[in-house]
Amino acid sequence: MGESVMRNSLKWLLSFLIVSQVHAFYIPGWSVKSYKEGEHIPLLVNKVYSDNTQLQYAYYDLPFVCPPTGKSHGPGLLSGQSISLNLGEVLRGDRIMTSDIDLTMGQDKECSFLCEQVVTRKDLRRAKELVREGYVVEWIVDNLPGATSFVTVDKSRKYYAAGFKLGFTDYSSSTGKPRYFLNNHHTIVIRYRSAPGRAGEKGGKVVVGFEVYTKSIGPNVKRENGCPVDLHEVEDRFELYMAPNKTTDFQTQYPHSSYHPEAIEEGDDDDTISIPYSYSVYFREDESIEWNRRWDLYFVNSEEGSRIHWLAIINSLIICGLLTGIVLMILAKTIRSDIKGYKEGSTLEDGKLRKGKSAKRSPKSEKAGLGLLERDGDVDKEVEVSSDDEALEDVTGWKLLHADVFRKPAYGHLLAPLVGSGMQLLFMAIGLVLLSAIGVLNPSFRGGFLSAGFGLFVFAGVFSGYFSARVYKTFDGKDFGKNALVTAFLFPGLLFGLVFILNLFVWAQASSTAIPFGTLIAIVLLWLCIQVPLVYLGSWYGFVRTGAWEHPTKTASIPRQVPNQAWYAKKLQSIFLAGLVPFAVIFIELLFVFQSVWQDKSGYYYVFGFLAVVLVILVLTVAEVTVVTIYIQLCSENYHWWWQSFFVGGGSAIWVFLYSIWYYFANLHISGFVSSMLFFVYSFMACCVYGLLTGTVGFLTAYAFVRRIYGAIKAD
DSSP, X not given: OHHHHHHHHHHHHHHHHHHHTTTTOOOOOSSOOOBOTTOEEOEEEEEEEOTTOSOOEEGGGOTTSOXXXXXXXXXXXXXXXXXXXXXXXXXXXXXXXXXXXXXXXXXXXXXXEEEEEXXXXXXXXXXXXXXXXXXXXXXXXXXXXXXXXXXXXXXSOEEEEESEESEEEEEOTTTOOEEEEEOOEEEEEEEEEEOSTHHHHTTOEEEEEXXXXXXXXXXXXXXXXXXXXXXXXXXXXXXXXXXXXXXXXXXXXXXXXXXXXXXXTSXXXXXXXXXXXXXXXXXXXXXXXXXXXXXXXXXXXXXGGHHHHHHHHHHHHHHHHHHHHHHHHIIIIIIHHHHHHHHHHHHHHHHHHHHHHHTTOOGGGGGGGGOTTTOOSOOOTTSXXXXXXXXXXXXXXXXXXXXXXXXOOTTHHHHHHHHHHHHHHHHHHHHHHHHHHTTSSOTTSTTHHHHHHHHHHHHTHHHHHHHHHHHHHHTTOOOHHHHHHHHHHHHHHHHHHHHHHHHHHHHHTTOTTSOOHHHHHHHHHHIIIIIHHHHHHHHHIIIIIIOOOOOSSOOOSSOOOOOOOOGGGSHHHHHHHHHHHHHHHHHHHHHHHHIIIIIOTTSOOOOHHHHHHHHHHHHHHHHHHHHHHHHHHHHTTOOOOHHHHHHHHTTHHHHHHHHHHHHHHHHOOXXXXXXXHHHHHXXXXXXXXXXHHHHHHHHHHHHHHHHHHHHHHHTO
16 A cells, blocks of 8 residues: 555656646737737836835826826827726736837837926935835836846846836945936837738737836936937936025035035925936847747746756655655554554454353453453453553554544634635645646736636635535534634635735825725625625535534543643644644745745746645645654544644744744845835735645644544454
């Protein structure tokens, strides 16, 4: 049996390793959009974001950029018009609108004047703050984010980093003080090639690259029609500086100084300054990039991490392999020999009892005929028990718990909804990883990951209700409707409450990270009108039509006293120690996930093939760790394993949260109270999701294991 289990496990792992090879595969879109010569290409503006903060802002909400004028860009398309967004885009803070920038296929523009935006001292302070915090801008052309172009270290390949800088910081050579400059000229490079199929035969072109190069041009540069006369020789840069409104100006006293004091903070807020904006457009044909591989440039630099991903896989396989060996040894050696020894001892003792009966011994010996597991300890003194049986009983202490091991736990009415929510999250996680690994969810499907995750979570409510009801009835629950409501509201209500409270703080910052009120209402309606009925339906089916799980042994009326436990078998110690093993399996891949979510917001996490393999190994590891831990606990004659199996399975969530705290102080440079609060609350929510998922895996695995071993000894 052990060899077949090992063989099947290896087959599954090899299959997922093969899947991991297609980590760069994706479905880039549902249709190819081609443009004819002279056709207008919309340029969409989205938001500004920074790696140093969790607050994002809609581009057109910034007071110092050119506002939309409502200019027509074709039938039914006006600048400033909002683009309809899916739920995932709204949740990730996207606010996409059409811009005034004119892109016409095949037509270069050396320089075009956009606007001259008049800003106040207050607006200039806002611009300075965003530049200081390293904000970058996201524009979109043909579903491609505007990118900053880089070259690999060996200069063999070019790659993209999504977004471009809003401005930059320089330091005075004389004082070392920072000076902040705004990028007010953008050079746009559109790379295109002939469209595939019939569209290409008719002269159609497809966009395969969108690059943006920035430049800061000062207000004193000589201009003609709003554009610099000599764009390529501009040396004067636009500094975010406004002289103080005083009779004695610093620059008047020190005209040759390269350092400006913090003058923006001084003076009347009604003082104004003009910021000129302009742009250039160049179309370049590039036949080296296939349309269906155009996103690869955003991932070239990330391919260097493939070796680390393989290291994570090997590390996980080694840990999982060792645990598999331990579990197989327990199942195939220890437990099997225990059960075999029990059967032999029971047979021997039954023979002695029968012999004692034939000799007409005292009626007191009839109690021994109940068997080893059902005796109350009052055995005839004439029946001798061999020393081998005594030693066997000492080693296999788990057999002594047959009358208590299935005793229903305290607060089982809470454990059942948690297990149900864990199954709901497990279904969602498996669906997301599989859809991402095969390429359905990919960076070109903007907001698709969050939208699909939310949809899977809502419709998985039926699984939540089903498993919750079965566990609830197993614990002798009576009111399945009450359990269904607790299941539908407990965990989702916690998440929604935290998100709503966070939203109040983010709303106060006027950030696009805040979820609009209408979206919150839509989420509540989906929750109450779809998920709650599905949870109730699943609960009804699990409680009424399916029923409780049957236990192989009966529970005694009087609970057994639990002896003192060894230090490593106590509740908290076992949770921490057991949780460290699954964390060791995922911590390398966790680094990439954290970097993608918190640090490289301009990048995209795309190696879902590797993630799928790690997820499978994680589930196996959690299951095996829980089996080993619960077996040790049962051998210590402690039958309180229901909650313990759930906490042991989810114990690695504690280590993940501790890791996130370390990551915050060691790798992030987040500034501001609200951003820090967002990081820790979102990390806490993610760890709750992870803990529920792995805790449910541990609970169900431990339950199957306990049923198996106690069912085996009863089979005699």
